[in-house]
Amino acid sequence: MELRQLVYFDAVVRHGGFTRAAEQLRVAQPAVSAQIRRLEAELGVPVLERTTRRVRLTRAGELVLARARRAFGELDGVRDDLAALAAELRGRVRIGSIQATGPFDLPGALAAFQRRFPEVELSLRSGRLSQLVADLDAELIDLAIGPLPADLPARVSGLPLFTDELVLITAPDHPLAGRGPLPMEALREEIFACLPAGSGLRRLLDQVCAAAGFAARVRYETNIVPQVRELVSHGLGVALLARSVAEAPGRPVAVHPVLPAPIDRPVGLLHLRDRALGPAAQRCHAFLAAWPPARDAG
Template sequence: MELRQLHYFVKVAKKEHVTQAAEELHVAQSAVSRQIHQLEEELGVKLFVQKGRNLQLTPVGQLFLKRVEVILADLERSVIEIHEFLDPEKGEIRLGFPHSLGISLIPQVVAAFRKQHPNVKFRFKQGMYPTLIRDMIKGDIDLAFISPFPDEHEFVCGEVLLTEELYAILPPGHRFSEEESIKLRELEDETFVLFSEGYSLRPIVWEACQEAGFTPKIGFEGEETDTIRGLVAAGMGVSLLPEMALHYTGPLQPAKVRVTEPQVTRTIGLIRRTNEKLPLVAKVFHAFLLRYFQERIQESQ
């Protein structure tokens, strides 16, 4: 069994199509088909069955895929660890984060870190809360920013880095747009622009409205902070967003107003796999982040 066969197998399993897998692998379709056939012969089982124009994993193929992904992830980490051992300053950090942190926070911390470690590379992966947890458990990423921070989890652990306030954002000219603060209950009759199901900010806003005594009327849903902010600025409704998602200087801007009763916040944490050592370069970045946010908290006090 060759490593190349395993890589080809995983690619075909993901694409469910030999031609598409071959295109991404930059090899001939016949080469991929041959390697898959040889792998099946060596194992003595069928890994795929034809379903229309696509290929579908058999039950044993699904089991084999899970094992192969673990093997390849371990191998990739081993190669990274060897490179880091030879020169930690030339390692790679695999970092996950939600989209709302990619606007300003991630660029800031990465830029600050690279001033001290200019040769370190980053591989980024954005995702929703459940996706980041899944990718962490699978070993696809070494560290991940996540919000809200999971209180208890069998497979991941970490630290809360900061707690961030959410503000009401309102269309320009809204009757509350010039107020310093409002009670959330005052938005009861408004149409809300919320994140789609699966995004961590949605339940935070929903639960805050419930605490304020009403259920928000949802007019529009989006998947990015830019979309939410833009829809509100265009007069399509109101919403709540964290402050760092409001760092935008375009021509169309919503009004930003502090919310009281209740004050709405979210936790931002940093997670890693439980009972597993971080790669050396990721360990250095982890220590840097803890110092960075501790200093940030001290400066704000």
Template sequence: MELQQMRYVVAVAEEHNFTRAAERCRVVQSALSHQVARLERELGTRLFERTSRRVRLTPAGEAFLPAARQALEAAERARAEAGAAAGEVRGRLRLGAIPTVTAVDLPALLGRFRERYPKAGVALRTIGSEVMIDQVRRGELDAALLGVPIDMQVPGLRMRELATNRLTAIVAPSHPLAGRGRAGLREVAAEVFIDFPAGSAGRAQSDQAFDAAGLHREVAFEVSGADTMVRLVREGVGVGMLPEPFVPGLEGVAAVAVSDAPVRAERLVWGPMPPSPAAAAFLALLEESLDGGPGAGRGEPEAGGTAAG
């Protein structure tokens, strides 16, 4: 059994197609198919069901896939650790970040990371906080920059709080509130809202604030990203709420400060195990950008944070 065969199996499983998997692995399809078939013969079972319309994992393939991914990750970690011992950071940083992160200048930080560690790669995912928390727990991400309600805990992970910020309402320039600059929470609650999906961390901070004030609001549009929210607000279909430091960079919308506005916390979380060389280098660089505060760069939770376990 060879690592390359495992890479091919993972690619086929994720692409659901041998042709796309071969393109991704930069080999001809016949070579990839031959290696997968060879591995199946060695295992004595089929890993994929193949039809003219689709490719899907067999039960044996479903059982094989997680272990194959772990083996590939272990091999990459071994190469990275060997490089680190020789004074060179290699491997891949697997980082998650909310699209509205404002506590750090993430593009600039990643630019410095690449400049300092040119042989280390970065896989950046911009998804919801609750999804990233699960992926850090499962070891699919090394670290994640979250936006969550200030009372939200992250058991089993190390954490550093980076910032807290209030949410600001955004409205179309033609909206009656656009010229006001400030409104009460009760007044804003009467509007039709565009917000993140119910149950998500991005939605919870707003729901908690309105519930605490005994106010009901109508969320007519649920969106998965801030960019979609902004586009809908521009069209005048509703109002949204986004972190105050994020709003000044938006075009085509007006900001309205809200009294008793929801508050969110920006946090860095990472796993309980020693980080990979690339992840450790990123955590140290992030700590440098935060002027040497306690915590992330040394793998220790901030005082009052949630430690591993």
């Protein structure tokens, strides 16, 4: 089996036929047909069903194509590695991030990027979304990881990375602790702990409480997200937090999904649309967008 056979096979599938595949590959159509026939002869099974109007993958063809495309991906990775080695990618990438990055392992991603591109200087700072956008505008950072609200400024490009559910938390001995999912109305008389006014989390809390017909009484404010959880664990109030923070190691809290429907917060990779990223920042953006790397389940 030759790589050319797999490339021609992939082209036929992507372009819906032998003629268009040949045009894209800039070879004669009989050459494409010949390579597919050789591939099928070597495999001993047909990979395409041919009709007068179209081609369609057989079940064997589906399996072969999936493996072939994984192989193409590995080859692309080899080319990238060699290109990076040859060019010795240099420069700096300044990243800003919210504190709670949920299931996205940002330290692991940055460490992997640094191992692959040791000549690139990375830096990281944390902040709320409003601060991250201001830092992008001021050219203090190149990339940011933050929430993707509906009113994200149009000048900011946001690529989704993950979604974190927002949940209510109470102290383990709170009267509501054993009730499981809760409507916001159940917390009408409660004292809240939260980030300060102006933060995305505070805005979400105010919105969901207003929708439930009351204003949240926030008596405990902190800029440190895990500290919100600590305040609740000591019985000083209740809070709305990302599930990843609520379920993090520490003093116990009771976690309550919000009724009648989960509150999901999408988080993404941000940069300014009208500002070109340098080579190192471009590579870092692509690396983070693809993190964690795909693994072959087989």
